[in-house]
Amino acid sequence: MDTASANDFDIRDYLRVELLPHFMCPGCGHGIALRALLWAVHDLKLAKDRLAIVSGIGCSGRVGAYIDANTFHVTHGRPLAFATGLALARPDLEVIVITGDGDCLAIGGNHLIHACRRNLHLTCLMFNNEIYGMTGGQVSPTTADDRLTTTTPYGNAEPSFDACALAAAAGASFVGRGMTLQTVALKNLIRDAISHRGFSFVEVISDCTEIFGRKNDLGSSPEMILRQKGSMKPDTYGNVVDRPFRPNAVQTGVLARNDRPEYGDAYRAAVLGAAGAAVAG
Amino acid sequence: MNVEHRPAVPTNVLIVGVGGQGVIMVSKVLASLCQQAGLEVKQSEVHGMAKRGGSVFSHVRFGETVLSPMIAHGEADIMVALEWAEGLRWLDYLKRDGGTFIADTQQIVPPVSFRNRRRGARSGYAPATPAEVIDLVGNGFALDATRMAAGLGNERVANTVLLGALSTALPFPREGWLGVLDGLVPPKTTEVNRRAFDAGREWVQNFDRPAEQAAAAVAVPVSGDGLDHRLEITEAWCKGCDICVKMCPERCLTLNARHIVELTDPAACTACRLCEWLCPDFAIRVLTASAPAPALAK
Ligand SMILES: Cc1ncc(C[n+]2csc(CCOP(=O)(O)OP(=O)(O)O)c2C)c(N)n1
Ligand code: SF4
Ligand code: SF4
Ligand code: SF4
Ligand SMILES: [Mg+2]
Numbered sequence: 001m002d003t004a005s006a007n008d009f010d011i012r013d014y015l016r017v018e019l020l021p022h023f024m025c026p027g028c029g030h031g032i033a034l035r036a037l038l039w040a041v042h043d044l045k046l047a048k049d050r051l052a053i054v055s056g057i058g059c060s061g062r063v064g065a066y067i068d069a070n071t072f073h074v075t076h077g078r079p080l081a082f083a084t085g086l087a088l089a090r091p092d093l094e095v096i097v098i099t100g101d102g103d104c105l106a107i108g109g110n111h112l113i114h115a116c117r118r119n120l121h122l123t124c125l126m127f128n129n130e131i132y133g134m135t136g137g138q139v140s141p142t143t144a145d146d147r148l149t150t151t152t153p154y155g156n157a158e159p160s161f162d163a164c165a166l167a168a169a170a171g172a173s174f175v176g177r178g179m180t181l182q183t184v185a186l187k188n189l190i191r192d193a194i195s196h197r198g199f200s201f202v203e204v205i206s207d208c209t210e211i212f213g214r215k216n217d218l219g220s221s222p223e224m225i226l227r228q229k230g231s232m233k234p235d236t237y238g239n240v241v242d243r244p245f246r247p248n249a250v251q252t253g254v255l256a257r258n259d260r261p262e263y264g265d266a267y268r269a270a271v272l273g274a275a276g277a278a279v280a281g
Numbered sequence: 282m283n284v285e286h287r288p289a290v291p292t293n294v295l296i297v298g299v300g301g302q303g304v305i306m307v308s309k310v311l312a313s314l315c316q317q318a319g320l321e322v323k324q325s326e327v328h329g330m331a332k333r334g335g336s337v338f339s340h341v342r343f344g345e346t347v348l349s350p351m352i353a354h355g356e357a358d359i360m361v362a363l364e365w366a367e368g369l370r371w372l373d374y375l376k377r378d379g380g381t382f383i384a385d386t387q388q389i390v391p392p393v394s395f396r397n398r399r400r401g402a403r404s405g406y407a408p409a410t411p412a413e414v415i416d417l418v419g420n421g422f423a424l425d426a427t428r429m430a431a432g433l434g435n436e437r438v439a440n441t442v443l444l445g446a447l448s449t450a451l452p453f454p455r456e457g458w459l460g461v462l463d464g465l466v467p468p469k470t471t472e473v474n475r476r477a478f479d480a481g482r483e484w485v486q487n488f489d490r491p492a493e494q495a496a497a498a499v500a501v502p503v504s505g506d507g508l509d510h511r512l513e514i515t516e517a518w519c520k521g522c523d524i525c526v527k528m529c530p531e532r533c534l535t536l537n538a539r540h541i542v543e544l545t546d547p548a549a550c551t552a553c554r555l556c557e558w559l560c561p562d563f564a565i566r567v568l569t570a571s572a573p574a575p576a577l578a579k
Pocket of ligand 3: 512528530533534555557567
């Protein structure tokens with residue numbers, strides 16, 4: 001598939017331009033993640049009428065409001081629950097969830113594991129910025145060791161979740177991780193996740209420049225996004241080059257994939273089968 | 282004190298600002314004045330903490346009879362904003378036709394809204410110019426009340442400057458306002474408050490609409506690889522985060538004095554699109570319409 005020459009993609013075709021500039025802080029990675037999503041939608045030639053975005057609460061969840069499609073901005077932690085109902089009732093829609101690390105793994109953690117287990121055709125994009133950005137910077141389940149947040153003023157002592165490992169263990173049939181620095185790769189990953197029939201989980205490494213960045217003295221916005229490169233696990237480099245990057249190596253790309261039965265189909269077969277049997281009997 | 286003006290429908294005045302500016306003082310003066318005039322008054326206030334700066338507001342409703350203490354959306358006859366962006370935040374409370382907007386143009390900018398962390402950097406907070414906003418509301422006054430107050434020797438009387446501006450929009454006599462004001466401010470500041478009140482009043486009476494400023498959109502031809510591309514910048518969306526500037530492999534972008542991106546070396550730009558992809562605010566678009574697909578494409 002082409003990447004660099006996608007000249008026909010004008011992001012404004014997919015945005016509620018009258019709402020721009022968006023509310024996000026300068027340099028916030030969520031804007032780049034939004035571009036990757038809309039670009040993937042464009043690549044897939046998905047009609048906007050068929051697209052349903054369900055988002056939770058957080059800076060990540062607010063992103064959904066700028067998309068010119070069917071959008072649902074629901075309660076904190078519950079986008080997967082709403083999306084499940086929507087996808088079951090309207091299998092003709094392509095349902096995509098936008099959630100944050102707090103929304104998805106803290107308050108919404110239970111919904112996540114059961115969505116993974118069920119394997120309903122949904123795509124869940126979790127924008128991971130290691131913090132509760134919207135509420136001013138509290139610790140989240142993905143905050144790394146020793147990081148400073150408003151609720152860990154002496155450094156975070158809790159071990160963090162590896163969201164992708166969690167999703168894979170809970171049964172998600174497509175699991176991937178991408179970062180905003182690699183916009184094109186991220187777009188391709190999201191495109192593949194949407195195309196996958198079943199529950200797809202994508203973790204997007206994003207930067208909260210204004211709160212996480214400031215608290216932890218991570219430098220300016222460009223310095224922060226460049227740090228993603230340092231945290232990436234290089235698969236093409238030799239040992240000498242990648243050694244300095246080892247401690248916080250993060251693997252990107254498709255991390256797990258299988259083609260087990262999709263829940264919507266199974267559900268409809270069971271329910272319609274039973275209803276048919278009841279009518280016949 | 283007597284007022285002929287006794288409308289059956291209550292008059293709604295919404296006063297907004299951030300903590301510590303004296304929103305409540307302005308609403309107290311107004312409410313007491315209405316009470317003295319024998320009108321029924323209801324006042325309700327909230328001093329909550331929004332995420333980005335503490336937002337404070339006060340609803341004042343007065344008339345022959347007033348039932349609800351709250352002003353509904355689009356029902357404020359007059360809105361007084363002690364802080365510019367707070368005024369914009371509440372703008373949808375103002376009556377669409379005939380509502381009067383009175384605001385201090387000074388911004389109290391929360392640190393999170395800075396475009397750039399360099400010393401002296403400009404913020405991206407409430408970028409619309411006062412002229413644009415006044416044009417939008419139709420009936421409005423945007424004055425630099427804080428600077429006027431500072432000129433009188435005490436920045437803290439900016440609220441009284443706005444009170445003076447408000448007084449021109451209501452049917453109470455100047456002496457009535459000053460009488461209530463005298464009773465509410467600390468005795469030491471009576472004199473400066475009186476002068477601030479008159480300064481605001483006179484400002485509105487001598488008001489001249491400032492000239493409009495239009496925001497420009499720029500599309501510049503670029504030619505780094507010998508082809509005919511264009512790079513389009515939507516200035517109004519750029520937040521000056523500096524990502525494109527630092528990530529451009531050819532170093533052709535810079536932030537200008539307003540901390541907005543500018544293509545300063547179009548001859549070097551190869552239309553690689555990195556800036557477009559990494560801009561979190563969709564402020565850059567690279568157009569390669571007239572070019573054959575680059576080698577990368579397949
Ligand atoms: C039921 C409920 N609890 C708490 C909140 C407050 N709250 C709003 S956003 C948020 C966390 C958001 O963090 P995350 O999902 O990581 O999103 P980010 O802002 O970092 O993108 C919380 C706790 C809420 N809105 N609703
Ligand atoms: S608070 Fe953090 S996550 Fe939220 S918009 Fe600002 S930079 Fe982005
Ligand atoms: S298209 Fe590439 S070379 Fe041109 S300004 Fe953007 S980043 Fe620089
Ligand atoms: S154009 Fe975009 S990336 Fe560049 S400084 Fe402005 S907001 Fe940042
Ligand atoms: Mg978060």
